[in-house]
Amino acid sequence: MNTYRHIFSPVTINGMTLKNRIIMPPMGTNFAGINGEVSEEQLDYYELRAKGGTGLITIENVCIDFPFASNGTTQLRIDNDQYVPGLFRLTERLHKHGACVSVQLNHAGASAYPGRLNHQQPLSSSNVPSKKNGLVPRAMTKEDIYQIIDKFGEAALRARLAGFDCVEIHAGHSYLLCQFLSPVYNQRDDEFGGSLENRARIVQLVIDKVREQVGPRFPISLRFSLEDFVEGGNHKDDMITMLSYCQDKVDILNVSVALNDTLQFQIDQMDLEDGWKRKLSRVVRDKFHKPTVVSGNIRTPAIAESILSEGDADLIAIGRGLIAEPEWVNKVQHGQEAQMRKCISCNIGCADHRIARSRPIRCSINPDIIHGDAYKQRHVREPVRVVVIGAGTAGMEAACTAAEVGCETWLLEAKGQPGGLAAEISTLPEKRRIADFPAFMKNRINGLSNLRLITGKQASVRDIAALEPHLVINATGSSPLLPPINGLMDFIDKPNSKVFSIKGMLNNLPAFDHPENKQVVVIGGGAVGLDVTEFFALRGAHVSLVEMMPAPGRDLDLITKTSMMSMLQKYGVTQYMNTRLMSVNADSFTAEQQGEVLHLPFDYGFVCLGMRADQHTLSPLQSWGLEHNVNIVNIGDSVAARRIIDGVREGRNILSTLEDMGVLA
Known part of the structure; x- marks a missing residue:
């Protein structure tokens, strides 16, 4: 704790005392009931983070005026007194x-969820959609504006009645107030448009109304996008000026960035530096001398402490990190950093689930974000021996879970180190954060005396049988998909060849240290192909991307896809869409695009057509299991090549297998 004295120094803000400087920012969950009521899942989810030591928890943005203010498939509401009991x-x-508790008050404006509008137009400052292909909103009348101002005030009063310690007004991220602040959306010529002072007017009036309703001794936070990061949008100097018109009655300034079309900076993409927004929050803090919040890939206590000690911010918002590790604060406080799950910034279970797929949020590296480690209170009622084949992320999760409930467990890995494809992919500099998860899992393994990790030996059925298991988990992962294309097997990953699979690249990464001005052709525009494209494009190569589909990145999560599309444009990657690989040559690919034959020469060629399940051990194992009445379960990429989130969930699902076997109390 002494190492992080700034993190654990209390602070009082307008009567609200926080026990530490770590706050949980508002993040949508899709846990609320369909009518906007608080659910039991929500109660358990937030309580777990409060138990974990978080100083201030800001509940996800709530709807202040249904349906026009609504955001997301399911969202909490505060537009009627009937919601006060649940919030209390x-x-x-x-x-x-x-923990202290805040709530974010929000009006979605043009970003309103279409399914709730019943074919009505959303509202905004002007008739400009809030995102590409978004609904065209109706420009608000002055009467509309003043009605919404009143709604913010009424919602703030309800928040105080419900026991909240603070309210936050959302004026960023392409929601309604941002749609007035940003010239990208605001095309008005009245007192609510045009000049910086006019564009800030609605925010000033909302703050005035909220202050009138909650009184002088109640904290108000304002969240805003200091930089829009789009052409024609606000820059920090614009926002600083607009804040000078409206921040006098605010107690906390929550610094964020970006609009809908630059979502990869709002919900930080994986390769952004830890704490990368700290310079922006410093600008706000130095100007207004008020408690300031910063977020942005802050995953370690060292970065958080540095930001606080150097005066870049007063409060540290850890969002996805608290989804991944509810005990973040307690583990830091008690010197248990090695046991912390560090968010890998993949944005799959959190952002993509909620925004793109209308699912409740989940986490790639934490298979139970609602109940946490409660499963460890259970125990097998009799001796159970479990063998797990393959120490990738799925296999490690299965082995640890089995050991944690009392099974005598063996984890067998053919390679010299555990970690699987996740560890290999993390050697790409832009994917380095993924390495934190295998590192955490290794620490978890090392802490379990009833779990034996055996590496460097290919497990045979005879080896497995000698351990006399009651349950065998097959988690042998995946390998590159190499279809029968002319010349492919003659050249790929061969000595002195210029043609590589993703495995061939990762096994020889130092050989590609200086690819400046090299001609690189990548076959396949899925996740793997785009990772390879990104690596070479960022390092000065001339990259061409070949994809059979009309566009790349079809199955990517929303944030990664947005960032990858931006990368392709920024670095001038040549794209051949609707194009099929015909043959592989020593230094060129032959492809076909709508009847035209293309010859694509390269210095380095990569065939990244995806991954396929590696099931080489499965069939003999199943036969042996059937003969000897031993349960055989196949999980992870050895079922089908997918994502970390799928394999880790299936690894934790070993609990259900043990239940079905009747051995788990």
């Missing part, structure tokens, strides 16, 4: 653990 139950739960 929520604050009551969190207060028990010493």
